[in-house]
Amino acid sequence: MGYYRHHLFFCTNQRPDGAERPSCAQCDSPRLRGYVKKRLKDLGLTGAGGIRANTAGCLDRCEEGPVLVVYPEGVWYTYVDEDDLDEIIESHLIGGKPVERLMLPEPV
Amino acid sequence: MGYYRHHLFFCTNQRPDGAERPSCAQCDSPRLRGYVKKRLKDLGLTGAGGIRANTAGCLDRCEEGPVLVVYPEGVWYTYVDEDDLDEIIESHLIGGKPVERLMLPEPV
Numbered sequence: 057m058g059y060y061r062h063h064l065f066f067c068t069n070q071r072p073d074g075a076e077r078p079s080c081a082q083c084d085s086p087r088l089r090g091y092v093k094k095r096l097k098d099l100g101l102t103g104a105g106g107i108r109a110n111t112a113g114c115l116d117r118c119e120e121g122p123v124l125v126v127y128p129e130g131v132w133y134t135y136v137d138e139d140d141l142d143e144i145i146e147s148h149l150i151g152g153k154p155v156e157r158l159m160l161p162e163p164v
Numbered sequence: 165m166g167y168y169r170h171h172l173f174f175c176t177n178q179r180p181d182g183a184e185r186p187s188c189a190q191c192d193s194p195r196l197r198g199y200v201k202k203r204l205k206d207l208g209l210t211g212a213g214g215i216r217a218n219t220a221g222c223l224d225r226c227e228e229g230p231v232l233v234v235y236p237e238g239v240w241y242t243y244v245d246e247d248d249l250d251e252i253i254e255s256h257l258i259g260g261k262p263v264e265r266l267m268l269p270e271p272v
Binding site for chain 2: 057058059063065104105108110111112113114115116117125127128129130132160162163
């Protein structure tokens with residue numbers, strides 16, 4: 057088993073005003089990552105062997121954002137709000153069943 | 165296969181002066197991550213299906229730092245300089261053979 061059972065990376069990149077590509081931070085990703093971090097802590101799921109929710113720089117899937125990726129399984133998600141993130145926590149991270157409606161497409 | 169063949173996350177966290185735990189950024193991790201990013205680009209290894217080197221917030225293995233993790237395989241490394249990172253690129257990312265001398269211990 058890896059150091060973390062699930063390791064989440066939220067893109068929290070903010071491009072300068074007027075940039076051509078959208079920024080995940082425009083969709084409130086820093087705050088929503090903080091929501092997940094706190095929720096995992098409240099549920100007692102953090103620490104080595106548990107689940108960690110990290111910030112990350114641009115994950116280069118900007119047009120599909122806001123994006124996060126869950127490793128080691130390599131499942132990519134988009135999300136809108138706390139409800140979406142609660143569903144990822146409960147179904148995927150706790151229940152082991154990825155949330156298909158929020159998953160990004162695999163490369164073809 | 166996942167969206168990236170290898171996805172690297174470098175802790176680039178900088179704590180305030182006087183913090184009790186060390187910071188990976190004190191070991192020049194933002195610059196060294198930039199070195200790997202550029203090296204991968206020069207080698208033509210970036211993009212979907214390729215290799216990406218991201219910045220990340222604190223990965224919570226501060227005492228073992230500076231740290232980076234390679235997913236989906238979940239191999240954790242420490243490193244000192246460009247030579248160490250070149251070895252990770254050539255042996256692990258290109259050659260498929262992780263660099264044991266730089267790997268962090270697995271949890272017991």
